Amino acid sequence: MADAGEFTIENRPPANATHEAAAIARPKVAVDTVLFAVGGRGLECYLLQLASGPNAGKWAFAGGLVRVGETLDGAARRALRDASALTDAYLEQLFSFGDPSRDPTSHVVSVAYMALIDNPKRVGAASAKYSGGRWFAAGDLPELAYDHSLMAGYAVARLRAKLEYTNIACALLPPSFTFAELEEVYAAVLERPLDRRNFRRRIMAMDLLRRTPEQRRGAHRPAALYAFKHRSVRAIQML
Amino acid sequence: MADAGEFTIENRPPANATHEAAAIARPKVAVDTVLFAVGGRGLECYLLQLASGPNAGKWAFAGGLVRVGETLDGAARRALRDASALTDAYLEQLFSFGDPSRDPTSHVVSVAYMALIDNPKRVGAASAKYSGGRWFAAGDLPELAYDHSLMAGYAVARLRAKLEYTNIACALLPPSFTFAELEEVYAAVLERPLDRRNFRRRIMAMDLLRRTPEQRRGAHRPAALYAFKHRSVRAIQML
DNA sequence: CCAAAAGTGTTGAGTATACACCCATGA
DNA sequence: TCATGGGTGTATACTCAACACTTTTGG
Numbered sequence: 001m002a003d004a005g006e007f008t009i010e011n012r013p014p015a016n017a018t019h020e021a022a023a024i025a026r027p028k029v030a031v032d033t034v035l036f037a038v039g040g041r042g043l044e045c046y047l048l049q050l051a052s053g054p055n056a057g058k059w060a061f062a063g064g065l066v067r068v069g070e071t072l073d074g075a076a077r078r079a080l081r082d083a084s085a086l087t088d089a090y091l092e093q094l095f096s097f098g099d100p101s102r103d104p105t106s107h108v109v110s111v112a113y114m115a116l117i118d119n120p121k122r123v124g125a126a127s128a129k130y131s132g133g134r135w136f137a138a139g140d141l142p143e144l145a146y147d148h149s150l151m152a153g154y155a156v157a158r159l160r161a162k163l164e165y166t167n168i169a170c171a172l173l174p175p176s177f178t179f180a181e182l183e184e185v186y187a188a189v190l191e192r193p194l195d196r197r198n199f200r201r202r203i204m205a206m207d208l209l210r211r212t213p214e215q216r217r218g219a220h221r222p223a224a225l226y227a228f229k230h231r232s233v234r235a236i237q238m239l
Numbered sequence: 240m241a242d243a244g245e246f247t248i249e250n251r252p253p254a255n256a257t258h259e260a261a262a263i264a265r266p267k268v269a270v271d272t273v274l275f276a277v278g279g280r281g282l283e284c285y286l287l288q289l290a291s292g293p294n295a296g297k298w299a300f301a302g303g304l305v306r307v308g309e310t311l312d313g314a315a316r317r318a319l320r321d322a323s324a325l326t327d328a329y330l331e332q333l334f335s336f337g338d339p340s341r342d343p344t345s346h347v348v349s350v351a352y353m354a355l356i357d358n359p360k361r362v363g364a365a366s367a368k369y370s371g372g373r374w375f376a377a378g379d380l381p382e383l384a385y386d387h388s389l390m391a392g393y394a395v396a397r398l399r400a401k402l403e404y405t406n407i408a409c410a411l412l413p414p415s416f417t418f419a420e421l422e423e424v425y426a427a428v429l430e431r432p433l434d435r436r437n438f439r440r441r442i443m444a445m446d447l448l449r450r451t452p453e454q455r456r457g458a459h460r461p462a463a464l465y466a467f468k469h470r471s472v473r474a475i476q477m478l
Numbered sequence: 479c480c481a482a483a484a485g486t487g488t489t490g491a492g493t494a495t496a497c498a499c500c501c502a503t504g505a
Numbered sequence: 506t507c508a509t510g511g512g513t514g515t516a517t518a519c520t521c522a523a524c525a526c527t528t529t530t531g532g
Contacts, residue, residue: 025307027268029337029348068264068346072337096335096350098268098311107307109268111335111348180484197486198522220483221529419511436513437495444493459509460502 027098027107031076032063032148033091034112034155035084036138037120038172042188043138043159044120045152048083048130050145054104057131058145061152063110064129076113084133085124089115090171090233094154102147112151114158116171139191163189166235167208170228176212178223179203206236266337266346270315271302271387272330273351273394274323275377276359277411281427282377282398283359284391287322287369289384293343296370297384300391302349303368315352323372324363328354329410329472333393341386351390353397355410378430402428405474406447409467415451417462418442445475 035046047059062083066075073091080086091113098109117123120135136142141152162168163186172185183199203209210229215222274285286298301322305314312330319325330352337348356362359374375381380391401407402425411424422438442448449468454461 026265027305027307027309029266029268066266066337066348068266069339070266070337071339072335072348075337093335096311096332098305098309098314098350100308100310109305109311109348109350111337178484195523196484197524200485201487202521217530218483219531220481221485221531223484417511434496435511436497439512441494456503457510458504460504460511462511 027100027109029066030063030108030110031066031072031079032061032110032112032146032151033076033080033083033115034061034094034151035080035086035089035115035117035123036155036159036172037117037122037135038185038188039120039135041137042191043156044135045138045141045155046084046120046123046133046135047141047144048126048133051129051131055145059136059142060145060148061112065108066111072111073113076111076115080115082127083130084126086115086117086122089117090168091115092158092233094151094158097147097150099147110146110151112154114155116159116168118172118174160189162233166233167206167228167230168233170208170231171233173228175231176214176225176227178216178225180223182226208236266339266348268305269302269347269349270305270311270318271300271349271351271385271390272315272319272322272354273300273333273390274319274325274328274354274356274362275394275398275411276356276361276374277424277427278359278374280374280376281430282395283374284377284380284394285323285359285362285372285374286380286383287365287372290368290370294384298375298381299384299387300351304347305350311350312352315350315354319354321366322369323365325354325356325361328356329407330354331397331472333390333397336386336389338386349385351393353394355398355407357411357413399428401472405472406445406467406469407472409447409470410472412467414470415453415464415466417455417464419462421465447475 037044037046048062050056050058050060062079064075064079064082066072070078072093076091077087080089080091094112094114096109096111100107102108102110123133126133138152138156141149143149144152159168169182169185173181179200182203183194183196186199187194208228208230209226212225212227214225216225276283276285287301289295289297289299301318303314303318303321305311309317311332315330316326319328319330333351333353335348335350339346341347341349362372365372377391377395380388382388383391398407408421408424412420418439421442422433422435425438426433447467448465451464451466453464455464
């Protein structure tokens with residue numbers, strides 16, 4: 001029930017139950033954000049190198065402590081902005097990790113988020129907390145700080161699952177795109193090739209897309225451009 | 240990255256970064272546990288009446304603050320034990336709720352859990368934090384404290400979804416049971432009747448059950464008793 | 479006219495659904 | 506013997522996967 005004003009026998013404040021500052025030590029709350037985009041190497045994941053602390057030099061996801069008065073989504077958005085200058089990523093809460101030993105410094109409960117953007121090139125400079133950042137193939141991440149490898153696993157699993165029953169792909173694509181580009185996103189995330197005809201039929205049956213009047217002209221036959229009918233992520237009604 | 244030893248410009252400790260106790264105010268972490276069982280009225284949900292605090296008299300789920308050194312699962316288990324004397328429920332983390340206004344007393348981030356037991360009669364006495372507890376039909380809950388109505392919605396949705404692709408029903412059933420009882424659990428959670436023949440075929444195809452040598456004898460034809468091959472919850476491989 | 483990517487249908491297998499009667503037992 | 510819940514099979518509709526050729530353009 002999450003009420004700071006009530007205490008069980010085993011969970012009693014020092015003496016003065018009404019004085020907040022007198023509270024006993026509590027775990028802190030942080031957020032960590034697993035950022036994905038589809039790039040040249042398929043599904044890619046953005047990592048930052050920690051500049052200081054006991055994990056200095058190790059790779060990690062964008063994260064930070066949650067402040068009083070801040071929502072979790074807000075904290076995740078701020079952590080992502082500080083680490084990559086992104087302000088408009090799709091964000092979705094994944095899972096909370098609370099093992100007391102996950103951070104050797106102190107007990108920090110971390111709420112993991114997944115973030116999606118349509119183009120890996122859109123990431124910008126990181127704050128001084130990080131000494132650098134770069135994209136890695138999602139299937140081939142280096143050793144990560146804290147329990148961030150665990151988080152990465154959760155994130156990939158969630159993304160894969162939601163691709164099948166939501167329009168989440170819209171967060172990995174620009175406003176308009178060709179069918180081939182859409183298929184590329186699915187193939188990258190699912191890590192398997194898809195049959196072009198069956199894929200087109202399946203997507204069309206979901207009634208997610210709107211054909212735009214424009215075409216993409218390139219070296220060969222022009223491709224029709226499509227856009228998602230709804231840019232907000234929602235479950236697909238399967239009859 | 241959840242590192243208490245690192246700070247951005249906007250997130251700096253007062254003066255002495257190495258001294259933990261000097262840290263600025265942070266949100267607290269709690270857990271709340273949505274307990275389900277299948278009973279006479281279908282899917283039922285256990286609520287506790289808060290004994291004190293600003294929400295005294297309101298119904299809520301079992302919950303409490305997480306302690307330093309405690310895992311989230313451990314805290315959920317403790318909250319459930321304090322509220323209902325249950326020690327062996329199936330527990331699964333659902334989602335974290337962090338809106339600063341969800342608890343008017345202070346900023347508390349709550350990690351919601353779902354708990355399942357095989358029989359509503361197994362709940363025991365609650366700690367002094369609660370003035371009482373009882374089961375409600377899951378589809379007809381009273382007004383709840385905090386954001387617990389939201390949590391209830393998440394919990395029911397998760398349970399319904401997992402019934403379809405995991406063996407989670409094993410947590411809602413005793414070690415052995417008849418096919419009719421299994422069907423009853425599914426019908427109660429999904430809130431729709433199932434065709435007995437199709438249901439049996441589907442379950443059998445999943446290869447989850449083991450037929451026990453015993454029979455249940457009652458007023459009529461005896462029923463074969465089944466048990467789950469695996470009592471731990473796992474996803475079902477759908478070919 | 480050639481290279482390269484875009485676009486399009488059909489068939490067969492397997493899966494899901496609808497549906498009704500006999501069986502075994504205790505009272 | 507009857508009332509009650511336990512247990513079983515089939516026919517049909519639908520969904521999903523496999524599969525190859527034609528079209529359009531730029532160079």
